[in-house]
Amino acid sequence: MILTVTLNAALDITYRVPRLRPHGTHRVTEVVERPGGKGLNVARVLASLGHRAVVTGFVGGGTGDALRRLLAESGQVTDALVPVAGATRRTVSVVDAASGDTTQLNEPGPQVTVAEWDAFTDRYTALLRDASAVALCGSLPPGLPVGSYAQLVREAHAARVPVLLDTSGEPLRRGIAARPDLVKPNAEELAGLTGSTEPMRAARDTRRRGAHAVAASLGPDGMLLVTSEGVWRAAPPRRLSGNPTGAGDSAVAGLLSGLVEGLPWPERLARAVALSAATVRAVAAGEFDRTTYEELLPRVTVTAQQAAA
């Protein structure tokens, strides 16, 4: 199975309003709830690709109960979340029906205690035994030290399980120093990490800092992959517009599934780019459109760049 870790899972709530007016009162015309957090999105896409996906991380409170119920109803992924006393955060997306734009409100998440972190790491270590790969995804809830992902990377190494890290800020910086097999930053995260706005330079710098491979997402232009075996750039056949929510998570699922299936790097990259584009084009935010995926996959262009760094 493939394990995904979402330390700050969320109950994603989408509100549709006719038009968002700051300081006004709005009747919400449509309410949609779904289990959220990057690792949960990755797991759903992995399941759609035919992989067994297990999700862990923290869950608590009434919002956590709602998340688990939705997860069980969908039946796609295995729930190995660890209970905490605090409540799972909500994220509220307010979609303005007039413009189609979205305003996002993200709760911080539960305070996690040292005892809860210990319970989680025990569970994580046990789950690694059966994992063919693990993805560590998203922000840290309050109370967890910035080195938490670095610790989880080291434990994956000890268990000889390939580990992908997808986070930002100081947890990303510290996690990279623990030498993950792959990181998937976007251009903004790369710039924050390295100070360089030039993706190739920034990705190479990120490898020097510890990441074995760097898959940098370049938004609608595709992805840049820098590894010890080579450097590739992949682009969809055309720039696709739509809702980018979850596109990065689909890319992670593409990379991870390709790794587990033993595909060569260029094929993993093509899959990541096609899944990402098919997510942007999907009707529901965070889902991918299978027809678009199957149409795009053979048409993604992957080009080798200069020799490996």
Place this chain on the structure above:
Amino acid sequence: MILTVTLNAALDITYRVPRLRPHGTHRVTEVVERPGGKGLNVARVLASLGHRAVVTGFVGGGTGDALRRLLAESGQVTDALVPVAGATRRTVSVVDAASGDTTQLNEPGPQVTVAEWDAFTDRYTALLRDASAVALCGSLPPGLPVGSYAQLVREAHAARVPVLLDTSGEPLRRGIAARPDLVKPNAEELAGLTGSTEPMRAARDTRRRGAHAVAASLGPDGMLLVTSEGVWRAAPPRRLSGNPTGAGDSAVAGLLSGLVEGLPWPERLARAVALSAATVRAVAAGEFDRTTYEELLPRVTVTAQQAAA
């Protein structure tokens, strides 16, 4: 005891954000949850005034569980809510810390079935036996006919329990035709009902339509009371600025407690105006500030107007 009915109870969630930017992504810095809906607010104020308050209406889902837990923790009012299959709605208030302004997002509420409505009316009829007064408060959840409040008014009459109606739109119009003892519209609701923007004329028209007495709230200018015994106007000693959330609910509690205590109309009105102003001045939205209330109560001016209509 005093009974309050909240057919569309809510889990009120308040988010504080540094600055609300439409179409932006916001980290919520503070999350506060409380049981919401007009009747629940009225009951809390009644309890603070020393009355035993019982709340009924519908409750369901994980949000309903959260509401009931918060209600039980506060220990102020007795929970006689009736379970439904649908989930209790959320209301989200987004407070912009920079401006202090609030943006409100109100979910529609659960679909209520005919069987659930029947279960509720059985419970309501039983509760009326011990009630010295009843307040019917707020919007109707989806699925209930606009004549629902009219039915509840008639059942209160049958049980010889004085009934106050505080709603808006067509449910108010239909409820008034069932001859409630008192309605508490604001100027906007009065105008919607009667077509007149002149409060005295509109209040008299509302009596002709069926309400025995009309307490019209005039915002910071106080209230106008039109009854068969006389007409009074009451104003706070000064215009008070602050958060008007819950001010109308506090006025309902003032009117209802005064009725049950057998106070003359002018004293009920003074209490309603002082409680309402003390709610506007409170730090927490929807609470009233007791010191302000006690300071204002003897200083509210109540003046008799021309002879009763």
